[in-house]
Amino acid sequence: MKEPIKMYRNDYWQTLPLLLASGFGLLGLIVSKHFEINGLATAGVLIVLTVGLYFWSKKYYRMSLQAIEQNLSAKLQQENDEIIQGLQNSHKQAILQAGTNRVATERQHIETLLTGLAQDFDTLSKLHGGQHQEKIEILPIPVETQIAGLTQRCKALTMHLDELSTGTENQDSGIDGLDSLCQKVLPIWASQVDMARVHSEESIADLAQRFGTLTNRLDAASLASQNAVSGDHDLQGGIVELLQNSQLELGTITTALGASLEDKGKLLGSIEDLSGFTEQLSNMASEISSIARHTNILAINAAIQAAQAGNAGRGFSVVASEVRKLSQSSGDYGKQITDTIASVNEAIKGTLTISRKFARQDEETLDNAEQIIAVVLKRFRLAAVGLTESEELLRIENNAINHEISDVCVALQFQDRVSQILTHVGDDLNKLEQHLNTLNSTETGTGLPRSVNVEQWLEDLVKTYTMEEQIAVHDGAKIEIKPNENNITFF
Amino acid sequence: MAKTILFVEDSASVRQVMNSTLTREGYDVILACDGQDALTKLDGSKIHLIISDVNMPNMDGLTFVKAAKQLPAYKFTPIIMLTTETQATKMNEGKAAGVKAWIVKPFQPAQLLAAVAQLIQA
Missing domain, CATH: 1.10.287.950 (Methyl-accepting chemotaxis protein)
Known part of the structure; x- marks a missing residue:
């Protein structure tokens, strides 16, 4: 048997028999006074009646309340179960719908990828002179069929690439001459960049020297004029x-x-x-x-x-x-x-x-x-x-001219920044050339990777930067040179 | 008596500009093209201030500063770094090495002269 709910276990109902007993006591007092019945006997009868009423009412109320509680609980439980069942059903339907949608999206995505892969394989096959494969129609052929076809073509292409890489006569054409081109053109680019850097550095240095000389001569002329008119610091001469x-x-x-x-x-x-x-x-x-x-x-x-x-x-x-x-x-x-x-x-x-x-x-x-x-x-x-x-x-x-020349001197500092940027570009070109040389000197049968880790390469390149602008441009930001307003930090 | 400043910079144009600017202000300027060259100029003679670039060939500025601080004659010589470098890690490294000021290029010559005067008088 379930315990009665709390509101029925407060036993406030027990005061009811006491009230009834009090009522009966008062009634007995009136009866005994008018009908001359012995008061003690009347009280005893009333006490017995009161005790009886107490136990009877206690048992009856408890049983009634428990019955009500059970009925209510059962009803509520049933309603809850029905609601939960409904919610679970709707939730399952939503999940199922979302899953269906997602599967459809994924399928579409995979089909797109497979289309791209098929085209890439076609391109690769053409590039490396492999046997021409019939182009797979993506729709309405099932994905499983496409994957199976692509797997087969991938195996064929891999075998073909292995044949190419193990062959000696066609090794340079493994990346369609690109690595060879890079090996030859990268040092040229690096040299050209370095030459431009050195040339501009020398020109700007010469320009700076000329501005310095100009400033000194202006100062000397001004001082001479001042001395000629007003004399030296002691106003003599x-x-x-x-x-x-x-x-x-x-x-x-x-x-x-x-x-x-x-x-x-x-x-x-x-x-x-x-x-x-x-x-x-x-x-x-x-x-x-x-x-x-x-x-x-x-x-x-x-x-x-x-x-x-x-x-x-x-x-x-x-x-x-x-x-x-x-x-x-x-x-x-x-x-x-x-x-x-x-x-x-x-x-x-x-x-x-x-x-x-x-x-x-x-x-x-x-x-x-x-x-x-x-x-x-x-x-x-x-x-x-x-x-x-x-x-x-x-x-x-x-x-005023000195002030202008001072501004010119500030502007001339761009050379240092340009020089650093060109140095970084030149260093990276040299690094790429060395990497290509290393790759090409690595024999294919050694098991060493013959590839470039692009992400690592870019990460290393970022580490060489010294200016915020370089990092911003590296990240694809628009080129924007901001003047430094507060560029002195005292420690 | 004129104060002596050692200016270390690999860029010939900046070297030229600052040599002219500092000389006009009455300072004696010793020029060096990188950290290695600058160390050879630290021969024990009195140098009141060192101004150095950070990114230089052969020996970078921070390595030079650390080496210079090892020399007893230049342990307390104030040092200004003059660089395009804006990374906080490099600045903190400079601060830890004993650098007194960090100036980012491009700078106004008047700004540098004010910093020089402040550190030389300190």
Whole structure:
């Protein structure tokens, strides 16, 4: 017997007899009070009735509930079974349908593969000169028949290939001359690629060197211009300093010329003073002439007195005669001095006239020189300003050109990347050539594989790449060169 | 006194460009065409910085760096790798070997000069 379900095992129903007993107790109390029946007896009867009701109801409810539960369980089980059976049936039908569809798809796929295989076999047979087989019609011949036919043809082709590979005279034509072609053309390709790489490398290096030289020469020209205009770092030797020095030196010259003119003025004053001395000398010469005349008169008087004295005055007469000669000589010298002084005076006057004329000319020359120097210095100043502006322009242009050349230098780095790509291609070509040589030197009877593992080959090729672009292109991506924005990593 | 930089690069064009750029900045530059050539230039003289390519014939850059770090005179010389190589494994290998900076080509000369100045002053 199954256990009753939980909702019926809570035994709440047992409270019902207690309620009934309580009701009966209350009823007994009323009856005993109105019909004068012994209360104890009534209570005893009621207790017996209550206990009886309790056990009866307990058994009856349990049995009833169990019957209901069984009925419900059986019904639910049946319904569940029916539902499950239905679901299983529908599921089996779906699986069966899917399986059918899949089988149909697989069959179609296999038929397609077999068609391709049949065509490949036809091609292979033609390529290797095997006996021509009748082409198998794929539909509606069953797949089993096709497989059997293909197996037979595969065996025939394998035998034919074995015959070809063991033969010596036709060994090169085993892959229709492709391996021979590769052996000959691969080193040529590799050499051509390497030559292109070396040629471009040398050309770009030369170009880079020329750009470097150009940059250095531009710097040198800019520096020379800067030095010519502004001087070196200490601002020495430039045209500005030259202008300042020239102004100072020319100022010194004009000052010297002015001083010279002043000295000439003093000289003229001295010469004029000298003309004053000549007048004094002329007066002194007149006095000498006057003294000579008086001495001559005195000598004549002395000679007269000596003649009157006779022999006693003869000696005195000689002295008087000599004095007279001296006075005449003094008069002559006084006259000569007067004449000479007059000549000197004339010469000094002439010199004064010429000197004054030269002094005026010098003053005019000095004025002109100052004006000319001022004009020249002004022109120099303007030229210096123009040169300074030109030098600034040259410096700006030089910086711009340097920037452009810097960009060109960056662009020239493509050569390194191209060189690496070409190197990888060349290395792979050489590797393929060596592999083909190895394959062709391997005898067919050794059991060693005479094939190329394409997947492994491509995997090895990827390992040689250094740039992301190479990997992307290898994977079939569109060729796209992306500029590196942040290409410096500090550790 | 000018600082000395050893520049190791198999590409003649890049070598030429960087020689010009570094010289203009006032550095003394020693050039080498691969790792093997560069090792012969490490003769004990003072070198303030090494800049090296990674993929080079005869001896690659990372092998050169490891060999250079074995030399007592160049154990603490800062090294910059200048390469087209972008694979993280190679960068990590460089970092483990003692490389201070990894610059991927193409690069602006100003970028390299900034890195050089930073590492030389450090």
